[in-house]
Amino acid sequence: MKILLVHPPQRLEPSRRALENIMPPLSLLYLASTLRRSGYEVKILDLYAEPLSLREAGEEIARFRPDLAGFATYPGSMDEVYALVKDLRAASPGVFIVLGGLYASYLPEIALSQCPADAVVMGEGEATLRELAALVVSGGELAAVSGLCYRKHGATFRTAPRAVRLKLDSLPWPAYELINFDAYRLPPTRAVTGGRVSSILSARGCNFNCSFCSHHFGYFCHVRSRDPEDVVKEMKHVADKYGVKEFRFEDCAFTAEPERAKKICALLKERLPGIAWNCDVRADTASDGLFSAMREAGCRRAFLGVETGSQQLLGEVGANKAIRLDQVRATVRLAKKYGLRINCSFVLGLPGETRGTALESLAFALELDPDYAMFSILMPVVGSRIFEQAVKEGKIDPVTYRGGHYLSTYADPAEVVSMCGLQPAELVELMRSFNTKFYSRPGYVLRRLAAARSLAELKSLAAGAAHIFR
Ligand code: B12
Numbered sequence: 127m128k129i130l131l132v133h134p135p136q137r138l139e140p141s142r143r144a145l146e147n148i149m150p151p152l153s154l155l156y157l158a159s160t161l162r163r164s165g166y167e168v169k170i171l172d173l174y175a176e177p178l179s180l181r182e183a184g185e186e187i188a189r190f191r192p193d194l195a196g197f198a199t200y201p202g203s204m205d206e207v208y209a210l211v212k213d214l215r216a217a218s219p220g221v222f223i224v225l226g227g228l229y230a231s232y233l234p235e236i237a238l239s240q241c242p243a244d245a246v247v248m249g250e251g252e253a254t255l256r257e258l259a260a261l262v263v264s265g266g267e268l269a270a271v272s273g274l275c276y277r278k279h280g281a282t283f284r285t286a287p288r289a290v291r292l293k294l295d296s297l298p299w300p301a302y303e304l305i306n307f308d309a310y311r312l313p314p315t316r317a318v319t320g321g322r323v324s325s326i327l328s329a330r331g332c333n334f335n336c337s338f339c340s341h342h343f344g345y346f347c348h349v350r351s352r353d354p355e356d357v358v359k360e361m362k363h364v365a366d367k368y369g370v371k372e373f374r375f376e377d378c379a380f381t382a383e384p385e386r387a388k389k390i391c392a393l394l395k396e397r398l399p400g401i402a403w404n405c406d407v408r409a410d411t412a413s414d415g416l417f418s419a420m421r422e423a424g425c426r427r428a429f430l431g432v433e434t435g436s437q438q439l440l441g442e443v444g445a446n447k448a449i450r451l452d453q454v455r456a457t458v459r460l461a462k463k464y465g466l467r468i469n470c471s472f473v474l475g476l477p478g479e480t481r482g483t484a485l486e487s488l489a490f491a492l493e494l495d496p497d498y499a500m501f502s503i504l505m506p507v508v509g510s511r512i513f514e515q516a517v518k519e520g521k522i523d524p525v526t527y528r529g530g531h532y533l534s535t536y537a538d539p540a541e542v543v544s545m546c547g548l549q550p551a552e553l554v555e556l557m558r559s560f561n562t563k564f565y566s567r568p569g570y571v572l573r574r575l576a577a578a579r580s581l582a583e584l585k586s587l588a589a590g591a592a593h594i595f596r
Contacts, residue, residue, distance in 0.1 A: 127263055128167045130192035131158055132210065134203035135173040135183075141593050142536065145313050148175050149325040149374055153198055153227065153251070155300030160252040163298050166259060170301075173206075175309040180206060184213040194222045194262050196247075196255065199229035199237060201508045202531050211241040222262045226251045228340055232509040234275035235282050236525055245276040248284070250292055250330075250346075294330060294352045299360045307368050314583045315498075315590055318402040318426045321371030324364050326403075328357045328390060332378040337446045338433075338473065340509030341378060349382050358393040365398060373403040380405035384416050391416075391423035402426050409449050412457040421464040428461055430454070432470045435490025436483040444476035446511075451490065458494045467497040474560075475504035475553050477512070479546035488560045495570075497577075501560040503533035503542055503553050516543055535561055535594050561594050 131154040138146065151172055158168045169190050173183055187195065187210070195214060197207050211223055226247040230237040234246035245268060247254045254273040261271060268276040273288040307322050317323065329351035332341040341347060364370045381387050394401060404427035405420075420428075432454050433445045440447050454470075461468035472487050491499045506513040506522060506529060516522040521543050522529075533541060535558055542550035564570070578584045 127193045127259065128169070128190065129161055129259060130169050130171060130187060130190050130195045132183075132187070132195065132197045133170070133172040133174050134198060134200065134207045134210070135177070135180075136200065136203050136531070137206075138531070139536070142531075145315070145590060145593065147312055147316065147374065148310050149312070149323065149376070150300070150302065150305055150307070150310055151175075151198070152300055152325050152327050152376060154196075155302060155304065156297060157196065157226075157251050157255055158301035158304055159298040160256055161259060162301055164256055164259065168301065168304065170304045172305065172309065180209055180213075183210060184217070187214055188217050191218070192221055194224065194259055196224045196226055197243070198227040199225050200227065201229050202528055204229065204237075204240070204528060208241040211243050215242040222258075224255070224258065226255070229508050232340065232343060233524055234284070238275065238277055238282050240525070243277075245274050248273050248275055249288055252292060252297060254288060291348075291350060294350055295356060299363070302364055302368060307370065312372065312374065312404075314580070314585070315587060316404065316427060317372060318404075319371040320580065322369050323372045323374065324368070324370045325376045326357065326361055326364070326373045327376050328352050328354070328380065328386075329377045329382065333382070334448055335446055337444070337511045338476070338504060338507060340507050340513075343509045346378075349378075351383060351386055354386060354389040354393055357390055358397055361394070361401070362397055365401060371402065373401065375403060375405035377405065379408040379411070381407045381411040381416060384411050384413065387411075388416060388419045391419035391425075394423040395419075398424070400424070404428065406431070407457065409453040409457040412453070412460050414460065414463075417460045417464040417466060421466055425466055427467045427469065429469045429471065430457060430461075430496075432490070432494070433473050434476060434479075434483065435472075435487035439476050439478055439483050443478045445473075454490075455494065458496055461496075469498040469500065470494060470496040472499060472501045472560075473504045474501060474557050475542070475544060475546050475548065477515075477545050479548060481548070481552075481556070484548075484556050484560075488563060491560070491564055492567075497574075499561075499564045500532075500534065501557045501564070503537060503557055504545060505529045505531070505533050506543055506545065512545055516545060521545075533557075565591065565594050 133151045154170050161168050199207055223243040224245045225237050225243050230246045231248045257271045272286045274285045312323050329349050331346040331349045333349050401424045403424050406429045437451050474484055506516040517524055537554050539550035539554050544550050
């Protein structure tokens with residue numbers, strides 16, 4: 127049986143796309159390796175990385191003639207997913223079409239109402255898709271597969287949720303052999319080596335409950351981690367076989383379990399000297415021991431979700447983030463001490479935001495003075511509590527909502543769903559002025575230029591500046 131897995135495109139203007147991470151899609155690569163282990167022929171079509179038109183993509187899909195086709199779903203890509211599914215159904219009435227990923231997992235009935243797919247895999251996909259594929263071959267009842275939402279006689283049904291979360295060490299490594307590494311890159315402002323890049327996952331899930339994030343729902347609400355030995359073996363394999371020089375850990379927070387993170391660092395230092403990588407960190411996990419181990423193991427950049435400079439908004443009324451501002455200060459200080467370039471992300475428009483709290487965020491960013499700071503506007507993420515609140519308040523129609531990207535400098539006030547007392551236009555004006563204030567400080571500009579290592583990085587800095595100041 128032939129199975130096709132499609133990563134949908136995301137419509138981004140070129141200047142914005144130039145600043146995005148375009149990384150191997152681990153979700154589909156994990157699904158693919160599990161399916162290949164069961165003997166199926168699998169192809170991956172990554173339309174996020176390969177810029178084909180929808181017509182070209184449709185032709186490519188038709189050429190492969192899959193028996194089963196799976197589409198990953200993201201809020202901002204749903205129009206494209208629906209269009210591809212409709213075309214495929216028209217061209218191949220007999221193909222079994224399944225949707226998966228966070229969007230369809232959270233809104234499966236809506237996803238099935240908008241396109242002629244047969245089913246949605248809800249949640250973690252490996253075991254469910256493997257059972258579903260066996261069923262497509264044998265022709266059994268979909269009701270027998272847990273973790274599904276499916277269509278029958280014009281109605282939709284949900285089977286029981288998957289009771290058992292996968293043991294990550296039992297999964298085969300992602301099927302890297304199915305992708306062309308030349309299609310992937312980090313933007314030069316984030317890349318360190320200029321060489322080939324890959325994503326890597328050392329854990330799934332998150333133990334926290336932030337109001338703006340969707341991880342609290344369902345399948346990724348606790349950290350499940352992999353054996354550090356196996357993580358580093360996988361990285362060495364990818365580096366040796368595909369010439370990868372740089373990794374990005376896609377874990378929600380690489381530092382979530384500091385002792386395990388240190389073990390990975392020790393192994394990387396020993397087995398992959400010279401490798402570069404970046405990751406997301408949590409401010410309540412930073413320590414001298416961890417950050418020095420990370421730096422010695424090749425970590426060059428760390429991303430920190432600061433969210434706001436108002437301690438009150440970081441708490442229950444706003445982000446519910448369980449972080450204190452003094453922990454953020456200490457983390458940024460440590461990152462600077464160990465030479466990790468630190469990128470702090472701030473969000474404007476949390477519930478309870480006022481002009482006053484927004485100004486506290488700007489002041490905090492200037493005080494922290496990280497290598498990069500990004501101010502964006504809160505976007506209700508499908509599956510988050512803020513999304514549920516926005517739906518309840520009638521601010522979002524879950525069928526048509528495509529809020530699929532961070533609302534940063536270029537944002538049009540019409541795209542903003544304000545969840546606080548500030549008007550969309552005020553939020554956009556604050557965000558633009560904060561980004562401008564942060565990046566136009568003469569001392570900052572000189573520091574950045576002095577730190578640039580290549581012409582490509584200078585060009586990328588210019589592109590970033592054009593984006594911010596336009
Ligand atoms: C990598 C990543 C991306 C990549 C994805 C492509 C890639 N190269 O992998 C890119 C850059 C495209 C991306 C974009 C965005 N992302 Co993102 N991303 C992630 C990240 C860091 C890792 C995803 C991952 O690999 N997880 C591990 C795999 C194993 O899990 P998974 O992806 O959920 O896949 C499993 C199941 O969902 C399911 N599944 C997934 N796809 C499919 C398909 C089929 C057919 C089936 C059967 C099953 C299935 O099976 C998989 C294996 O178990 C997560 C955070 C995290 N650590 O999870 C955020 C995260 C998913 N992203 C998030 C957000 C907010 C965004 C953006 C809106 C941000 C933006 N840039 O503006 C956009 C949305 C894009 C859009 N088109 O709308 C949010 C939530 C999104 C949501 N609720 O939909 C997350 C949780 C981060 C966060 N904490 O806020 N992202």
